[in-house]
Amino acid sequence: xNNTIVSYLLDFEIxxxxxxxxxxxxxxxxxxxLTFFIFFIAAFIVVNVMAVIGGLGTYAERKISADMQMRIxxxxxxxxxxxxxxxxxxxxxxKEDIVPAKADxxxxxxxxxxCLMGVFASLAVIPFSKGLTLTHLNVGVVYLLGxxxxxxxxxxxxxxxxxxxxxxxxxxxxxxQIISYxxxxxxxxxxxxxxxxxxxxDKLVDAQTGxxxxxxxxxNPFTFIGFFVFFVGVLAETNRAPxxxxxxxxxxxxxxxxxxxxxxxxxxxxxxxxxVFVVCGAASALFLGGYxxxxxxxxxxxxxxxxxMGSFLTKTFLLYYVVIWIRWTLPRxxxxxxxxxxxxxxxxxxxxxxxxxxxxxxxLNGKSFYExxxxxxxxxxxxxxxx
Amino acid sequence: MxxxxxxxxxxxxxxxxxxxxAVAGALLVGKLVRPHHPTKLKETxxxxxEEPVGSAWSQFNIRFYVVGLIFIIFDVESALMFxxxxxxxxxxxxxxxSIALCSFLVFIGILVVGIVYCWKKGDLDWVKSYxxxxxxxxxxx
Numbered sequence: 001x002n003n004t005i006v007s008y009l010l011d012f013e014i015x016x017x018x019x020x021x022x023x024x025x026x027x028x029x030x031x032x033x034l035t036f037f038i039f040f041i042a043a044f045i046v047v048n049v050m051a052v053i054g055g056l057g058t059y060a061e062r063k064i065s066a067d068m069q070m071r072i073x074x075x076x077x078x079x080x081x082x083x084x085x086x087x088x089x090x091x092x093x094x095k096e097d098i099v100p101a102k103a104d105x106x107x108x109x110x111x112x113x114x115c116l117m118g119v120f121a122s123l124a125v126i127p128f129s130k131g132l133t134l135t136h137l138n139v140g141v142v143y144l145l146g147x148x149x150x151x152x153x154x155x156x157x158x159x160x161x162x163x164x165x166x167x168x169x170x171x172x173x174x175x176x177q178i179i180s181y182x183x184x185x186x187x188x189x190x191x192x193x194x195x196x197x198x199x200x201x202d203k204l205v206d207a208q209t210g211x212x213x214x215x216x217x218x219x220n221p222f223t224f225i226g227f228f229v230f231f232v233g234v235l236a237e238t239n240r241a242p243x244x245x246x247x248x249x250x251x252x253x254x255x256x257x258x259x260x261x262x263x264x265x266x267x268x269x270x271x272x273x274x275x276v277f278v279v280c281g282a283a284s285a286l287f288l289g290g291y292x293x294x295x296x297x298x299x300x301x302x303x304x305x306x307x308x309m310g311s312f313l314t315k316t317f318l319l320y321y322v323v324i325w326i327r328w329t330l331p332r333x334x335x336x337x338x339x340x341x342x343x344x345x346x347x348x349x350x351x352x353x354x355x356x357x358x359x360x361x362x363x364l365n366g367k368s369f370y371e372x373x374x375x376x377x378x379x380x381x382x383x384x385x386x387x
Numbered sequence: 388m389x390x391x392x393x394x395x396x397x398x399x400x401x402x403x404x405x406x407x408x409a410v411a412g413a414l415l416v417g418k419l420v421r422p423h424h425p426t427k428l429k430e431t432x433x434x435x436x437e438e439p440v441g442s443a444w445s446q447f448n449i450r451f452y453v454v455g456l457i458f459i460i461f462d463v464e465s466a467l468m469f470x471x472x473x474x475x476x477x478x479x480x481x482x483x484x485s486i487a488l489c490s491f492l493v494f495i496g497i498l499v500v501g502i503v504y505c506w507k508k509g510d511l512d513w514v515k516s517y518x519x520x521x522x523x524x525x526x527x528x
């Protein structure tokens with residue numbers, strides 16, 4: 001069945017007592033209401049923490065790019081300028097809200113909303129730890145793909161509703177890029193699903209181990225390539241450089257959010273930075289062992305969950321750093337190169353990986369490369385010992 | 388039982404609601420503190436200082452439509468592959484792996500045929516029409 005934060009907390013005596021206490025006190029079955037409250041509080045915490053992480057993402061982006069270009073970067077607001085994102089937020093909310101006269105006013109509001117809703121909804125299945133995840137939906141990765149497509153619609157609507165030529169070009173490019181790169185991403189996800197035999201994130205992560213030898217990226221040669229296909233694909237899906245064509249500031253002014261001012265623009269930026277976290281989290285859960293801790297330290301207790309969360313966040317933030325690093329290292333692609341990379345390279349490679357993984361499961365019973373080598377070593381030692 | 392089955396989708400609805408409330412709330416609160424002095428120039432679309440000519444909602448390049456069509460075919464195919472992929476390992480464990488593998492390979496075979504066809508037709512080339520007409524011109528000459 002589905003594991004949620006509620007089903008995890010119900011393993012504790014104190015929470016079950018609370019459920020019983022409330023039920024007897026009010027003389028009715030209060031479990032529905034309490035479930036609602038626990039979910040509400042958990043979702044509220046997750047959304048706020050993620051908003052702060054998105055804000056810190058903009059700070060990290062500026063600080064890391066400053067390091068790479070031998071500048072200092074933001075250093076005025078708070079220690080080392082770490083509160084810069086709050087100052088930016090205050091500035092954004094004080095800015096005049098300009099809606100172009102010819103724009104579609106309704107869609108002008110819907111566009112940033114859809115972006116943010118899609119990103120927030122995808123947080124529901126991000127596996128921070130086995131227990132402390134909002135919900136391990138049994139359709140996990142399909143759900144993630146579905147709701148993260150809302151961001152693509154938001155970006156296209158942002159370009160369309162502005163009724164400005166730059167925005168329209170950016171929105172069109174964004175839509176075509178996001179839907180194109182969805183194919184290699186989906187196919188490399190499928191390869192992992194074949195190996196794990198399930199769609200929910202807890203199943204996918206539990207099929208791996210805490211040590212790198214049991215991660216899916218080192219499971220077989222196909223998944224090793226698959227990880228890089230996946231990572232390139234999600235870079236393009238989140239419009240990060242070298243795939244930031246929808247907002248190419250040197251050609252399209254600012255792309256799909258040219259006409260957006262103040263908070264509307266801020267929500268586009270927030271959605272982008274939180275989505276980078278989401279896709280990095282998905283990459284670490286699918287390929288890098290997710291929340292698994294070596295030797296299952298801590299187990300099911302709260303301490304164990306915090307260790308698992310640390311393991312997950314470490315991998316995710318390392319990937320986040322790599323994303324920023326790539327942005328400040330590589331130049332932008334041209335539109336035709338972008339489509340060639342997706343359809344002529346990544347998609348055939350991803351299809352090849354998928355077939356390879358299916359054959360690997362069929363012929364080798366899904367044993368990882370490491371297990372096969374160890375088995376071979378053990379049998380050779382045994383047969384060698386006889387002589 | 389049915390209610391517990393749907394309970395797991397509660398956070399999904401909440402997160403959607405939070406996303407909506409965040410944008411709507413921030414715009415409403417911002418109304419109290421931000422200035423509002425619209426002028427005609429401010430409300431025109433930005434085109435690097437030029438007066439905008441015509442609407443942006445005009446005819447657009449057909450390539451984007453072709454990309455959209457190819458995407459739909461591939462996405463529907465991969466959506467249909469998810470159930471097979473999810474049960475593939477279980478089928479393999481009970482000794483029916485060859486059936487699952489065959490159906491899987493048929494699906495992927497259709498996809499491969501599709502991508503080869505698109506490739507041959509030149510639909511995967513972004514600057515296809517330009518190249519083709521240029522090639523035809525050189526042949527005529």
